[in-house]
Every structure is written in structure tokens, then in C-alpha cells.
Amino acid sequence: MSMRWTGDEIARCLADHERVAARSVLTYGNDRDAGELLNRHLRVDGPDYPADEPAWWADHALHEVVVKRPGGWHNVDDPLPDGDLSVLTRALDYDHWDVTRSGAYARFLRGGQAVLEPWFTVRNYRRPMSNGMPMLITTPFLNPLFILVRLRLLRGLQRQDILPALREVRHLARLTYSIETLYSTICARSILGLERRAWEVAVERGLPGATEWEPASSEELQAMRRSGFSMAMVVSGLAGCTAAERLLASPGPLHGLCGGIDEATWFLAFQAHFLGERSLQGGRWGSRATLEAFLARTDGRCSLVRPLLASKGLSGAVMESQSLARLPPKDRLLYRLYRLPLLRRAQTPRLLAHITQHHNQYRREAVGQA
Secondary structure, three states, X not given: OOOOOOHHHXXXXXXXXXXXXXXXXXXXXXXXEOHHHHHHHOOXXXXXXXXXXXXXXXXXXXXXXXXXXXXXXXXXXXXOOXXXXXXXXXXXXXXXXXXXXXXXXXXXXXXXXOOOOOHHHHOOOEEEOOOOOEEEOOOEOOOHHHHHHHHHHHHHHHOOOHHHHHHHXXXXXXXXXXXXXXXXXXXXXXXXXXXXXXXXXXXXXXXXOHHHOOOOOHHHHHHHHHHHHHHHHHHHOOOOHHHHHHHHHOOOOOOOHHHHXXXXXXXXXXXXXXXXXXXXXXXXXXXXXXXXXXXXXXXXXXXXXXXXXXXXXOOOOOOOOOOHHHOOHHHHHHHHHHOOHHHHHHOHHHHHHHHHHHHOHHHHHHOOOO
């Protein structure tokens, strides 16, 4: 089946972006960086880069206490841990979140090698995909934010003071979205989903001020999921020229654009490695020109991707300069195998299968899988 989107799929995608843009729930600024407040509490996956100051709410043991509560996480009848959650109140003073300037991720980027070393140096943990191909992508580990959010919302419900909790959680969603990766885009949308569930409980219980709040609707959340995931296909050029042209011509903001650019960049970097630089000229595979056209539309945002492209480009951006000494023995063998052209090219169908399966939400919706 062709990866090129049909007219109906393009129309659904445009409608989703328009729906999300109508309220601009996740709009963020560029003046005050929340990294100075939040980065110290985040770790990078793996044993080498723990958080500078691990937060009590980042303890994985709380997952059982908070998430797996009888009756669901939003059950307000059971007691809660009594810890300091004021970090969310203080976060209201900031308008975006840069994860690269301090904390464990900044240490990871320095890591004894230049920050702008090619892709596998910058993104360095092993994530098996559903089709069995290992990818190396590293970002700060954001999952503890879901514990923090649930605790704050539960405290607001228990104390019947839900509006401050909803405001703080909404703002954290904006900050998370401003990290500008696909992972952070997904996390921001999930935080809004938790906000909505707590609001529904507050309305059911008749809590003061609950009806004054307007959460993201279920339709908005679904539109965020579909459009956020699918931007990688559009930005890489895999959805076809018509899809890219229609979205580039769209006057409103595109939800998940920087996350799509970030995801498309590593996909195209792999493509250049497997198929050569000429494959980026368009046609059957992803297109460097399409990526750059979308990047030009971002008004200087997408700060994680821009330095890499400016310094190294996509050619040779995968594997060649990765220090073998930093890789486990099995990955060293994998690395050496991937240096053989025939074996590299054999991975291309897996790459295409991955990005099609996980990023074309409109095709999945058409066959009843969304």
C-alpha cells in the first residue's frame, strides 16, 4: 500500500490542525526558561546520567501508590503522600522549557564528546521497536511528570480546591510541549488528558469553580494525537508532495511541527546512511527539501534540531563517529554489521514500516485502528 496520503487523509489532517489551533491550548513563549527550575529533577534513561536533585515525586515506587489506586488514579478517597508540590506553582513564572542548558541531559550532551557530534552520540539509548530494529534516541525522561500531575490533581480534588491545580497542570503541559520533540508532544497531550479526567471528577462532585474551567475536549485530544504523530510523515516527505504542500500553505499553526521535524530528522539521517545522500532528493523516499521547507516555517523554533543540521547536515549523521568504546559488546557488533552497505540497505524496509505504522494516524483511522 502506498504511503502517499489520499485527498481525504490530507483533509482530515488539516481539519485536525485547525481544531487544535482554534484554542491554542499549548501556546508557549520564549522569554523565561523553566529549565533552571525543572531540569535538575530529570534524569536521562540509563545508569550514567541520574538527576542532579531527584524529586520525591519522581520515585518509581509512587507509581503503584498513585496510578494503580483502586477505582483508578482519580479515586480521591484513599490517602495521598504528603510531599511538596510547589514546583508546579513556581513553574507558572516561566513560559518555555529548554532541556539542554542544565541538568542530566546537558551533562549527557557534553559527555566527553562534542554536543554536535552526529546523531548516535547525541541520542544514545537503545529502544527496540515493534519490528525488531533497535533505534538510539535519547531525551530527558519525562514520565515522572505524570506522577507529579496526578498528585497535584488529586490534592486539588481532595481539598476541594481544583482550579489552582488545573491551572498549574495546564501550564506544565505547555512547558512540556515547548521541549519540541515528538516524545514531549505526546507527553503534553497526555497531561491534558489527565487534566480533563480530573475536571470531570470535579464536575461530578460539584466542586466550587469546576464549571468555570474549560478543558481540552475529547475531540481536541484525539486531533492532537493524530496530528502530532503524523507530522513526521509529512515533514519527511513520506506522505507525499501534495500533503506537504497543503500543510505548508495552511495559514494556522501546525500542532506538533517541531516534534515532527525532530522525528523526521533522525529518520532522514538513517535514510542517508542506508541509501546514500542522493536518496534525500525526493521521489520514493523522504526528502531533505521538504524537511527544510517546514523548518523555515518555524520562526526559529525547533532548537534541538537546528544546531545539528547547521553543523553536520544529514549526510553521515548516523553511526560513523559513534565511539565504539561507549557501546555494549552486542551493539559494537551491530555497529560493525551496519557498516556493510548491503546490510544497511536491507534495513530500509524496516525503517519505512516503522514510520508508516507509528506515524500515519490517518491511514490507521481509515482501517479502523485509530
